[in-house]
C-alpha cells in the first residue's frame with residue numbers, strides 16, 4: 044500500500060476548491076484459490092489495475108465499458124465496500140484508501156451509492172419508512188421525532204407519494220423502487236453519489252424518467268456523480284466527462300464532445316460504433332459498425348503490453364511489448380494507445396505517437412539516455428500543457444528507427 048495521510052487536509056484543500064474525488068493508481072486484485080482442503084492462492088483477478096481520475100465538485104464523470112472490465116469494483120472501492128490492494132483515493136482532500144471502518148464512519152454519509160438492481164438492494168421485510176429512515180437514525184441526522192417528516196420530504200423529492208412510507212418494496216414497480224434507493228442515498232445529503240448502472244435493470248420507457256430525476260437531484264443539491272454504465276447513450280446525457288475502461292484499465296478519458304466526436308482509442312471507437320446515434324440517424328446515416336473479434340481476455344492472465352491488443356486491428360509487436368501510457372493529448376483528453384491520432388491516416392504506415400514519451404524505439408527497446416517522467420503519465424486530472432500529437436509523431440519518427 045502506498046504511503047497515505049489520514050489527517051484531514053488543510054482548509055484550502057477541503058470544502059470548496061479542488062476535485063471532490065481524486066483517484067490515483069487504484070488497484071484491486073482478488074485472489075483466486077485452488078479447490079480442495081488446502082486452498083492456496085494460485086492467481087489474482089486483476090479487476091482494477093492502476094486507474095487514475097478525478098471527479099469535480101457537483102460534476103459527473105461517466106465510467107463505461109463492457110461487463111467485467113472493473114467498473115463496479117471501482118465504484119465499490121470508492122465507497123469502501125472493498126479495500127483497495129494499492130493506490131490512493133482522496134475524498135474532499137482527505138486520503139480514504141487506508142481508513143479503517145471506524146475512521147470511515149463519519150465519511151460514509153458523504154459518499155453514497157445507488158445500486159443496479161432495485162429488487163435485491165431493498166430489504167423486502169422493511170417498510171419504505173424504515174429503509175429511507177435508517178440512515179437518518181444511524182447517523183443521527185435529525186431527532187427521532189422528525190425522522191418520519193424527513194422521510195416524507197425525501198419521498199416527495201424523488202417523485203413518490205409521501206404517504207406511502209408504510210408500504211413494502213414489493214408494492215412498488217422497478218422504477219419506483221429505484222426512486223426509493225435514490226431517496227435512501229439522498230437522506231444523508233452526500234457530496235458524492237456512486238451510481239452503479241442505476242437504470243440498466245429498468246424498462247427502457249422508465250430509464251429516461253429516472254435519469255431525469257438524477258439530473259434534477261444533481262442540480263438541486265450540487266451532488267457529484269460517478270455514473271457507471273455500459274450504455275454510452277445514457278452516460279452521454281448525464282456526464283460532461285467520460286472514462287472508458289477495458290480489462291481493469293482506463294483506456295481513454297475526456298470531455299464528452301471530444302470523446303464522442305473524435306475518439307482516439309480503437310476500443311472507444313468500437314463501443315461508439317455499436318451505440319445508437321440519434322444525430323447520425325437524423326441525417327440518414329449511421330457510424331460504420333466495428334465488430335470486435337474474439338472475447339475479452341481473462342483478467343487473471345491479461346495480455347502483455349496493451350490489454351486491448353488481442354482484439355485490435357491496429358496492433359503490432361510494440362503493443363505486445365510495451366504498455367501504452369495514458370497520455371494527455373488535448374486540454375481535457377487522455378488516451379492509452381501507441382497509435383493515438385492515427386485514426387485518420389488511412390493508407391499511411393502509422394508512426395506510434397508514444398515512443399518519445401516512453402523513451403523506446405519502435406521495437407519497444409529502451410533508447411539510451413532517454414529521459415522519461417513515468418510518474419506524470421499516471422497522474423489523475425489534466426495538466427495545463429499536453430502532448431501535441433503532430434509534434435510528437437515527428438519526435439517519435441526520429442526514434443522509430
Ligand SMILES: Nc1ncnc2c1ncn2[C@@H]1O[C@H](COP(=O)(O)OP(=O)(O)OP(=O)(O)O)[C@@H](O)[C@H]1O
Nearest residue numbers: 073088090108109110111112113114115116117342
Ligand atoms: N468478489 C470478487 N471476487 C473475485 N473476482 C471478482 C469479484 N468481484 C469482481 N470480480 C471479477 O473482477 C472483474 C471485474 O468485475 P466488475 O464487476 O468490477 O466488472 P463490471 O465492469 O462492473 O462488470 P458488470 O457490468 O458485469 O458488473 C471480473 O472479472 C469479475 O469476475
